[in-house]
Amino acid sequence: MSLFLIFLSSFLVNNIILMRFLGLCPWLGVSKKLSSALGMSGGVLFVMLIASWFTWAIYKFVLLPFDLIFLRTAAFILVIASLVQIVEMIFRKFIPALYSSLGIYLPLITTNCAILGTTFLIVDNDYSFVKGTVFTIGTALGFALAIILFSSIRERLELSEIPDALKGTPIAFITASLMSLAFLGFMGFLGLSI
Amino acid sequence: MGKYFSEGIIKNNPVLVLMLGLCPTLAVSTTAFNSLGMGVAVIFVLALSNVTISIIRKIVPDAVRIPVFIVIISTFVTVIEYVLHAFLPDLYSQLGIFVPLIVVNCIILGRAEAFASKNGFFASLLDGIGTGIGFTFAIFLMGAIREIFGSGKLFGYTVFGAEFVKAPVLYMILPPGGFLVIAFLIGMMNWIRQRKGKTKNSIQI
Numbered sequence: 001m002s003l004f005l006i007f008l009s010s011f012l013v014n015n016i017i018l019m020r021f022l023g024l025c026p027w028l029g030v031s032k033k034l035s036s037a038l039g040m041s042g043g044v045l046f047v048m049l050i051a052s053w054f055t056w057a058i059y060k061f062v063l064l065p066f067d068l069i070f071l072r073t074a075a076f077i078l079v080i081a082s083l084v085q086i087v088e089m090i091f092r093k094f095i096p097a098l099y100s101s102l103g104i105y106l107p108l109i110t111t112n113c114a115i116l117g118t119t120f121l122i123v124d125n126d127y128s129f130v131k132g133t134v135f136t137i138g139t140a141l142g143f144a145l146a147i148i149l150f151s152s153i154r155e156r157l158e159l160s161e162i163p164d165a166l167k168g169t170p171i172a173f174i175t176a177s178l179m180s181l182a183f184l185g186f187m188g189f190l191g192l193s194i
Numbered sequence: 195m196g197k198y199f200s201e202g203i204i205k206n207n208p209v210l211v212l213m214l215g216l217c218p219t220l221a222v223s224t225t226a227f228n229s230l231g232m233g234v235a236v237i238f239v240l241a242l243s244n245v246t247i248s249i250i251r252k253i254v255p256d257a258v259r260i261p262v263f264i265v266i267i268s269t270f271v272t273v274i275e276y277v278l279h280a281f282l283p284d285l286y287s288q289l290g291i292f293v294p295l296i297v298v299n300c301i302i303l304g305r306a307e308a309f310a311s312k313n314g315f316f317a318s319l320l321d322g323i324g325t326g327i328g329f330t331f332a333i334f335l336m337g338a339i340r341e342i343f344g345s346g347k348l349f350g351y352t353v354f355g356a357e358f359v360k361a362p363v364l365y366m367i368l369p370p371g372g373f374l375v376i377a378f379l380i381g382m383m384n385w386i387r388q389r390k391g392k393t394k395n396s397i398q399i
Contacts, residue, residue: 019369021221025300030214070276073294074268081261113217113298120291165385166377169213173377180370 006127010138013189016114017146018180023114028172033127037151041144045137047087047109048118051080052136055119084109109168114143149179150164152192198317202325208248210333212385213223213356215301220372221332226349229337233330235278235293237323239270239363240302244322246270247310263306264297271297332379339375340366 016022023044030040055076063069076083088106091099107114118139122132153175208214214333215236222232231313246266252263275293278286286293305325310318342348346359365371 021217021369021372022295024216024220042369065368070272073272073275073297074265077264077268077297078261081264116298117291117295120294124291164388166381167384170377170381170384173373174382177370177373177377180373181365184368184370193253 007134007138007187008129010135011142011145012183015142015146015183016139017116017143017150018183019174020117023112023143026109027143027150028169031147031151031154031172034148034151034155037147041140043106043109044112044114044143045140047080047084047106048136048140049133050087051083051115052081052119052122052132053129054083054133056122056127059123064103066099069169072120072123078118079143080115088175089129107181114139146179150175153179195317195320196319198313199324202321202328203331207328207332207383208304208325209329210380212304213278213380214304215299215329216376218295218299218314219329219336220369220376222289223293223333223336223340223372224367224373225341225343226334226337228285230332231282232289232292232328233326233333234294235274235289236299236301236329237276237326238265239296240268240305240326240329241319241322242303243267244305244310244318245315247306248313248315248318256387260303260307263303263311267302267306268297301325313371335379336375337373340371344368344371375399 007048010016013022017024017027026040026044030036058075058079059072063072063075066077084106091106097181118136122135127135150172154172157171157175166174202208206212209216209219214245218236225231243263243266247263250262271294274296274393275286278289278293295351305321309321324350338348342353343363344365346354353357363371366375
């Protein structure tokens with residue numbers, strides 16, 4: 001697959017939230033306001049890129065040559081958890097402005113299954129370094145697109161009258177269902193499938 | 195003791211009440227069989243990690259407890275991953291990356307942190323199995339509803355007759371259907387609790 005198709009597939013057709021159902025917790029939790037949605041998207045893009053580079057390198061140069069693939073799950077989650085800690089420390093020390101806008105989202109990102117899921121998908125699809133990077137950028141931008149659209153809809157939902165039982169999460173999921181239906185329209189685009 | 199077991203099934207159902215572990219619930223519930231497979235895998239990991247954590251809870255220093263929990267959980271996840279790969283290869287390929295992703299399922303780390311690290315061996319075992327059954331119940335309900343409407347069958351048996359199987363509501367098996375079914379299941383739980391006169395904020399973790 002060409003780089004452009006990989007990007008398009010991870011960005012729209014296989015959108016990480018609406019099609020793959022990864023990273024639903026931060027998506028529901030941080031989408032009440034547009035500003036926090038933007039912050040979260042920035043944090044995810046940043047951590048996802050670094051995490052995919054590190055886990056790709058560890059998989060290629062440590063786990064594969066020494067026949068340790070069974071340690072994949074444990075190794076990847078520990079790498080991501082420690083990476084987030086290090087990034088947080090570096091931000092706090094050297095880039096305080098960025099820390100104050102992204103800082104609170106960083107711990108949340110550790111337990112974000114979107115990050116771990118992306119690293120697994122890269123390894124499973126046997127992507128090269130460049131393809132993996134393009135895939136990660138596409139996935140993170142897909143996350144950003146979904147969370148920004150959703151937070152805008154949600155700000156509007158605050159003002160609407162909703163049946164008591166459907167308030168909160170249920171109406172959010174109904175919105176998600178309609179958004180996902182719209183994204184289903186990208187299926188078959190340039191011959192791409194789910 | 196029985197309370198530890200039954201608490202997680204309906205009253206504090208991890209998915210429908212506490213909204214934990216939503217990603218696998220939506221992603222693998224395309225058929226009832228896949229849902230059951232995922233549910234059993236989660237019961238296995240949850241029960242064993244709860245037991246292990248409750249055994250070592252007095253040795254582990256507080257500062258490093260989360261990494262220790264994660265390593266324990268990922269060990270059991272790797273075990274179930276290899277077992278599924280060896281004995282149920284079809285199910286394994288259907289569940290895909292959601293088997294290794296059990297490790298970041300918030301239900302498991304949540305029970306480890308909130309229950310197993312404070313309670314004894316037997317209570318933790320019961321809590322793990324009970325919460326696991328609660329998860330399985332929710333994901334099975336999702337899978338059954340989606341399979342019945344999406345393909346007209348349940349476990350391969352026709353439900354609405356042959357005409358329906360020819361033109362089922364395909365929407366239900368595709369991703370949008372997952373969002374819709376979970377929305378109405380959570381809405382139904384809310385409705386039942388509101389009718390009982392309980393406030394939404396009475397959830398205890």
